[in-house]
Amino acid sequence: MDSLTQIVLGAAVGEAVLGRKVGNKAILYGAIAGTIPDLDTFVGNFFDTITAIEIHRGFTHSIAFSVIFAPIFGWIISKIENFEGVTWKNWSRLMFWGLFTHPLLDAHTTWGTQLFWPFDLRLAYKNIFVIDPLYTLPFLVFLILAMRRKRTDPKRRKYNNLGLIVSSIYLLLVTPALKFYAFQKFETALESQNISYERMDTRPTPLNTILWTANIETQDSFLIGNYSIFDTQPISFHSAPKNYELANPIKENPNLHRLIQISEGWYTFSEENDALYFNDLRFGNLDIEDPDSEFIFSYKLQKEHGELTATEREKEMRDAKNLLPRLWKRMLGN
Structure with missing residues (x-):
């Protein structure tokens, strides 16, 4: 805390x-x-x-x-x-x-x-x-x-x-009661949309326990959905591709395995300006309403003196300023 x-x-x-x-x-x-x-x-x-x-x-x-x-x-x-x-x-x-x-x-x-x-x-x-x-x-x-x-x-x-x-x-x-209630809502939504999945993880969004987020692992991607207890519309999910093939050249690197263990397996890779990024999905996106926004914890992977290093992507104040109004709006329901 x-x-x-x-x-x-x-x-x-x-x-x-x-x-x-x-x-x-x-x-x-x-x-x-x-x-x-x-x-x-x-x-x-x-x-x-x-x-x-x-x-x-x-x-x-x-x-x-x-x-x-x-x-x-x-x-x-x-x-x-x-x-x-x-x-x-x-x-x-x-x-x-x-x-x-x-x-x-x-x-x-x-x-x-x-x-x-x-x-x-x-x-x-x-x-x-x-x-x-x-x-x-x-x-x-x-x-x-x-x-x-x-x-x-x-x-x-x-x-x-x-x-x-x-x-x-x-x-x-x-x-815990709110978490259990939200979990059931996500589970029902997945069943109604005939989505098969391997595991699901739920957590509250910043500053509240009204709006919850779920990470759902499928074979090739992770689905991410949000649910507010004030929602009246069905839950929708957006896909975040795993892109594990991007890390093939370093897949046996021990430092990469350390990051994977830290993330508990909730991670994806992405490329930007020819740089490889490791995204920890456990803490969500910077913008609750923009599924394509950057993840809160994202690390640039690069070789330095023959060793794989991770550098956390810097977050700017405008990221927080954009998040809070959208977060409040989403809390009130879809």
């Missing part, structure tokens, strides 16, 4: 664990714990693109990281803060839950997390986008209400608990 959401979650968890004893300091250190796992994006700057992608949401988003580093961070905080009756074990417990809930939340996004590192298994439930105001804003409001109360005030704990409950209901009940 985005940084603000992880800060809010970490802060609320910190308050739940130690708020009665240390007040807003629990919120502060919980917020810090909620941001620490994403430091892997900074580490990734020192590596090539493919390695940086593999690192992201890897070790720092694992159970192992939380277990190893929570006592270390807890000990450091105990040397900084001096509250009666609060030991390094209390601070370690706060840090553990702040660190651990971060990847638990990220597991619900499309990218997922390697929660069980070092095992090569990424959890990605794909029932919420990385930025979802309906999840974050109510959560933030209740947290602010809690912060304004004294640590001994019963209403402080009540407000914080309400934030955790409301956000959890949305994340764990509402969004």
Whole structure:
């Protein structure tokens, strides 16, 4: 999830664990714990693109990281803060839950997390986008209400608990129900159009859980369709050819296989100005209403010093400006 959401979650968890004893300091250190796992994006700057992608949401988003580093961070905080009756074990417990809930939340996004590192298994439930105001804003409001109360005030704990409950209901009940409903709609549409397919993957579009996208794999192409819960017209699908033959000269390259593994097999190739691009389909197109628009994550493949490298295609601000109005219009139904 985005940084603000992880800060809010970490802060609320910190308050739940130690708020009665240390007040807003629990919120502060919980917020810090909620941001620490994403430091892997900074580490990734020192590596090539493919390695940086593999690192992201890897070790720092694992159970192992939380277990190893929570006592270390807890000990450091105990040397900084001096509250009666609060030991390094209390601070370690706060840090553990702040660190651990971060990847638990990220597991619900499309990218997922390697929660069980070092095992090569990424959890990605794909029932919420990385930025979802309906999840974050109510959560933030209740947290602010809690912060304004004294640590001994019963209403402080009540407000914080309400934030955790409301956000959890949305994340764990509402969004999976919407995902299941959308999946059924896509499945019905494929059956009615006599489309045979190998597998299907659904996810919410940016900033909402009203409009959903499906990737459907067929023998020679991927079909992509959108469905809003306000739709009144049948679902239509557009085809994205796999173009796997374009990569024949490098099909045995280990770096290419790393990209394929990262994409979980949801990928196509395309050519532009004599350059070969690897397109990761899991995150959709830049323009929700233009099936021919570029994919959000597309990598230019080229040989450098005898090694295959991947360079992410740069996205411009106009891409986002074009996306949001069209996204809102499509959310309201076809």
